[in-house]
Amino acid sequence: MENILEIKNLCKKYDNFELKNITFNLPKGMIMGFIGENGAGKTTTIKAILDIIKSYDGEIKILGLDNRKDERKIKENIGVVLDDMFFPEILTPNDINNAMRSIYKNWDTKMFNDYLKEFSLLPNQQIKKFSKGMRKKLEIATALSHHPKLLILDEPTSGLDPVARAEVIQIFQSFIEKDDCSILLSSHITTDLEHIADYITFINNGEIVLSKTTNELLEQYAIVKCTEKEFKKINKKDYIKYLKAKYEYEVLIANKKDFKSKYDITVIDKITLDDLMVLMIKGEE
Amino acid sequence: MIGFMKKDLAMIKSNFKLIGILLVVYAVMGLLGEIDISFILPFISVMIMISSFSYDNYNKWDAYSISLPNGRKNSVKSKYLTTILMVFITAIVTTILSFIISYVNTKPIDYEQILVSMFGIVFGTLLVFTFMYPIVYKFGVEKARIGIFLIVFGLVIIGGFLAQYINLSFLANTLSFLEDYIIIILVIIMIAMVYISYKVSAKIFSKKEY
The missing domain is CATH 3.40.50.300 (P-loop containing nucleotide triphosphate hydrolases)
Incomplete structure (x- = not known):
């Protein structure tokens, strides 16, 4: 193109x-x-x-x-x-x-x-x-x-x-x-x-x-919401950034399909551009 | 470049009321014999152009103008041409006013005197602009205000100093052979100074970042 x-x-x-x-x-x-x-x-x-x-x-x-x-x-x-x-x-x-x-x-x-x-x-x-x-x-x-x-x-x-x-x-x-x-x-x-x-x-x-x-981004990227115990099981290579909230971890991932096949975590939310910005800027690696 | 001039002239047009009021006030003062009407030219033209730079600065026009075709070149060129045009228009208006004032006051109209003094004032006004614009482009209009004051003040002081300590009659005698050409020489000096000033301002603006 x-x-x-x-x-x-x-x-x-x-x-x-x-x-x-x-x-x-x-x-x-x-x-x-x-x-x-x-x-x-x-x-x-x-x-x-x-x-x-x-x-x-x-x-x-x-x-x-x-x-x-x-x-x-x-x-x-x-x-x-x-x-x-x-x-x-x-x-x-x-x-x-x-x-x-x-x-x-x-x-x-x-x-x-x-x-x-x-x-x-x-x-x-x-x-x-x-x-x-x-x-x-x-x-x-x-x-x-x-x-x-x-x-x-x-x-x-x-x-x-x-x-x-x-x-x-x-x-x-x-x-x-x-x-x-x-x-x-x-x-x-x-x-x-x-x-x-x-x-x-x-x-x-x-x-x-x-x-x-935008399609690629909104379809492939996602936010995983999990407990501390679940978060500790996630390999560093499989997420980009994470934020520790009061009761849960919010984890930014770049490949929803791949993540689903590897981990048994059910709460995977669709991402918005606002979420993406906040996690990329405020999140830890 | 015409488009940029149209924008500058439209700005002057929207200040017409204020300029008109000033002209009337000065014309009345001239009629009462309080001031020499020809001196309003430098005052009004400097005021108009400074306010045009202030509006540009306030609305960040200079940065926007660069995004337009040939913006960096035309922005400066149009300011100079608008200034020259405006100085000449103001000169014509004040000359007419001078004639009217002489006529109303039933003074004998000294055409030559009025025209010579108007030429001198156009020369002086353009001289102020040639020093002023590179400073405005370099430091911005707000900071340049002090510089402009210093230039006008400096020119008066230097002029006064020269008149007091240098034997001008000797100089005048030595240069008397130029007397017949003095207008042409001054016009050439004026064109050269405006051109050099424009080149300096254009160079400054061509490197300017916002």
């Missing part, structure tokens, strides 16, 4: 934080959920993809092109929603439309105005008068209105109520139904990702912990 985004050995060092050999691929036509706790490196990775940070090692390719050498061509083809970064708030959606018409070759005024109507955003109202959710919707409308092939979204649903979130998720789904369009979506709201993401990439403390298809 052809990849729309390829990241290979991305490294970036700060005084108190480091991205370590970030490597993952996003195939064309897919949605990738990019998860991790605050400060794990999601935004830094996205900033490197967009060239907002420059001094890093490694290789980033978008649409098969180098993100630094072919910057203009790449940026014509990507739509971006960044956490808290946008047009100055004294501008109106009409001002944004007017500017973007001259910035993107493929800017589609009709599409932008249709999104404004759909999101009930007034074209002549200053952004500063919009609620947080309305601002987010405007950012999403702006990111979508030049027919991008790849959307890079950093926390696009934060600040949205459940109805607006469902509405936006629906729009993302229609977006990828177009040929070869893809989305890299970082979010704390992992339930959204379980519904729409084809792939999940999990970053923790500047390192990619896993990058798999």
